[in-house]
Amino acid sequence: MxxxxxxxxxxxxxxxxxxxxxxxxxxxxxxxxxxxxxxxxxxxxxxxxxxxxxxxxxxxxxxxxxxxxxxxxxxxxxxxxxxxxxxxxxxxxxxxxxxxxxxxxxxxxxxxxxxxxxxxxxxxxxxxxxxxxxxxxxxxxxxxxxxxxxxxxxxxxxxxxxxxxxxxxxxxxxxxxxxxxxxxxxxxxxxxxxxxxxxxxxxxxxxxxxxxxxxxxxxxxxxxxxxxxxLVFDDVPYRIEDHADKTCYRSGVTGFFMNELPQDDGSSSFEVSDSQYGVKHIRRQEGEPVTLGETYYREGRLER
Amino acid sequence: MTPASSMNAALERQPPRLMLADPILTMTGIEKSFGDVRALRGVDVTVYPGEVLGIVGESGSGKSTLLRMMNLEDMPDRGEYHLALPGQEDLNLFTLDRFSRRMLRARHIGIVYQNPHLGLRMNNTSSGNVAERLLMAGERSFAVLRARAKESLDASEFPISRMDARPSELSGGMQQRVQLAKAIALEPALLLLDEPTTGLDVSVQALVLDTLKRLQRERRITMVIVSHDLGVIRTMADRVMVMRNGDVVEQGLADQIFQDPQHEYTQQLVHAKL
The missing domain is CATH 3.40.50.11310 (Bacterial phosphonate metabolism protein PhnH)
Structure with a gap:
């Protein structure tokens, strides 16, 4: 065959x-x-x-x-x-x-x-x-x-x-x-x-x-x-990660979920995990006509 | 009131004072076969509120099979099972679906197994094992879970300083206390004890039995205890049921059974013990 x-x-x-x-x-x-x-x-x-x-x-x-x-x-x-x-x-x-x-x-x-x-x-x-x-x-x-x-x-x-x-x-x-x-x-x-x-x-x-x-x-x-x-107990509230006060070292945005970047001196810097959201911020700061959407969180607090 | 099955050839004795009340548990005509082996041959059981029924018999007599059916873990080939629970419709519990049986078991029946591995999650904390039962009943406050787990463990004379130790880190006696705390956490209508002290050394056995007796006295918990150890049954039971080859050969008040056994097999058991 x-x-x-x-x-x-x-x-x-x-x-x-x-x-x-x-x-x-x-x-x-x-x-x-x-x-x-x-x-x-x-x-x-x-x-x-x-x-x-x-x-x-x-x-x-x-x-x-x-x-x-x-x-x-x-x-x-x-x-x-x-x-x-x-x-x-x-x-x-x-x-x-x-x-x-x-x-x-x-x-x-x-x-x-x-x-x-x-x-x-x-x-x-x-x-x-x-x-x-x-x-x-x-x-x-x-x-x-x-x-x-x-x-x-x-x-x-x-x-x-x-x-x-x-x-x-x-x-x-x-x-x-x-x-x-x-x-x-x-x-x-x-x-x-x-x-x-x-x-x-x-x-x-x-x-x-x-x-x-x-x-x-x-x-x-x-x-x-x-x-x-x-799933949460009545008397133990649900907690999100403590990123509300962290600032992205690249884009300068604050109050979003961050990636932690350990530094040589033992400290950490942070960059916003949603990379494209950070990029849009940077482009906007550079004067480009970028539209930022409404976000779930504002200043680290959930918007409802 | 008490069904005296001619099939069982049971010799029903004078009822104790407790039997003046309506029974909390009634099982009639329970039959179960495993292949060619007839494990239960039309057994009738009646348990009254606040009493301790002891079931004795040699290995293979059907006593543990009967207990598993009382816990709705196993189903008979034939027979009926009624539990008198406040606010609950009186129906044959063997006709309930699997989910309803599980919910009823979780809420109203407590069990202590001979083997703690069957009753406990060895890698969870002792308090967690008790809390699990409360969680199944819908409790969702962490503080309440902690408090009630502590209360149950304390009532079982378990050292509270070790309430967050894993059962796998505890002795056999302590594991049985955790099982007991879990079983009584929801104040069950019926507490089933399957050889609860087998495998424990004599001094620990005595302590566990003391705890059980105190709980029974203070809380008037209805108990069914299965054991091949007549000493345990004599210490605990108000009434005794003697089983052999899937039949009830004799039942009656504990003192009468031990002092004046009528059936040949019971006489052998009692005299062997003595």
Whole structure:
């Protein structure tokens, strides 16, 4: 048997890389995830040309959502210019003809790893978060079947117990990211490893957020204007990172989530984690006509 | 009132004063088989408010299986189970769905297992183990959780200075006290004790039994205690049920069972002990 008999004739990739049946399945799963906020919907995660764990879940959702007129932004830990973000952005443009942007306000679809932009998202924008581990119960219940029963029963006592233990042992809640949060008063989700700073941004947000884990083959979603409440004790308030008084050494902005940069002399300097927001500030200071969007936080305090 | 099953060939004795009240627990016709093995053969059980029912029997007699059913962990092939709980509809608890059974168990039934690994999270703090039960009941104040965990541990005579030690760092006796504190945290209608002192040395056994007796006296907790140790049953129980091969062979007041056993098997047990 010859090689050409064993291989299919050449044909172009489908629009947006994924074939139509894959996209149809993704759309159905996304719709189900939106219908049951916070519920993890299983899906047949496809192979895409990046490794598992590098954003394949988010990439499949983004590929399903894009159309030629879309404007897409990709964030990696707050930055638009990391190798991973650049590669994903370039790939998306090549397979969909969607326009790239770095500006949060301009984007229709924002795929992000571990951050939510500082500028408020609108109703016509979709945030796609890459999720390494979608199961908030994993640390307390490694058996997936049992965990699903616990979700069905809204049996989240063990998550509360984890927080209790942190308070007893450390005097404060040590959960730095992936803070377990109740969605729409029913399902507890992990909001992906976004910092505590970002979790309140999801509460009653105008935009749709889709969280997708490619390796774990699970999608969950937070529809617009949905309650997202971090698990907290009545007498121990939720605390965000103590960044309210930090100033970005590059852009001069204050009161946003910062990256800490240790210095040789033992001190630290800070730069704003949402790199493009910092860049917009710098460009504005240099006299360019840049529009800054409304932000979730103002002077380090959450705006409602 | 008390069902005396002819199938069990039980010899029902004169009821104690406690039995004048309506029963809090009634199980009738409980049957359970594991493959070809008939673990329970139509067992009837009645427990009255504030009493301690002791269940004795050799290994494989079905006493632990029966206790697991009282805790709604296991389901019978046949039979009914009623618990008289304030404000609750009287229905066969075996007809409840899994979620309702779990909620009822969490709220109204406490259990102390022989093996603390079954009842405790070894890597959480002792106070956390108690708090977990309160969290399941919906308590969401950290200060209240701390206070009530402390109160329960204290009532179980657990040293409060060690309330944030992990059970894995504690002795067997201390682990049983943590289990007890967890079991009584919500003041359950029914406290089940599955060989609670087995494996402990005699002096620690005596201390744990003293704690149980004091709690029972002070709080009038209804208890069912399963043990193969007649000494434990004699110390704790108001009434005794003797089981063998899945049947109840004799039941009655503790003193009568121990002083004047009627069934041949009970006589063997009592005399073996003596």
């Amino acid at each position: 010859k090689l050409d008999q064993l291989t299919k004739p050449w044909e172009a990739f489908s629009y947006g890389f994924l074939d139509q049946s894959a996209k149809r399945e993704m759309r159905r799963r996304i719709l189900k995830a939106i219908a049951i906020p916070g519920y993890q919907v299983p899906y047949a995660s496809r192979e895409v040309p990046i490794a598992r764990g590098w954003g394949t879940g988010g990439l499949q959702v983004t590929l399903t959502l894009l159309k030629p007129s879309s404007v897409v932004k990709v964030i990696d830990q707050g930055a638009d210019d990391s190798v991973n973000a650049s590669s994903i952005r370039k790939f998306l443009r090549r397979v969909s003809s969607a326009r790239e942007t770095l500006d949060t306000m301009e984007a229709d679809v924002i795929q992000s790893r571990h951050r939510i932009p500082e500028e408020k998202l609108r109703e016509d924008q979709i945030l796609v978060l890459q999720v390494p581990n979608p199961e908030p119960l994993r640390p307390v219940q490694p058996d997936m079947s049992e965990a699903r029963i616990m979700h069905g029963d809204a049996d989240y006592g063990q998550l509360w117990l984890t927080l209790y233990e942190q308070l007893v042992r450390s005097g404060r809640i040590m959960q730095g990211s992936s803070y377990p949060s109740m969605v729409n008063g029913r399902h507890v989700m992990t909001p992906s490893p976004i910092p505590r700073w970002d979790v309140p941004k999801m509460h009653m947000a105008a935009n749709l957020t889709i969280l997708s884990a490619g390796r774990e083959k699970r999608i969950h979603a937070v529809p617009p204007y949905t309650r997202v409440e971090p």
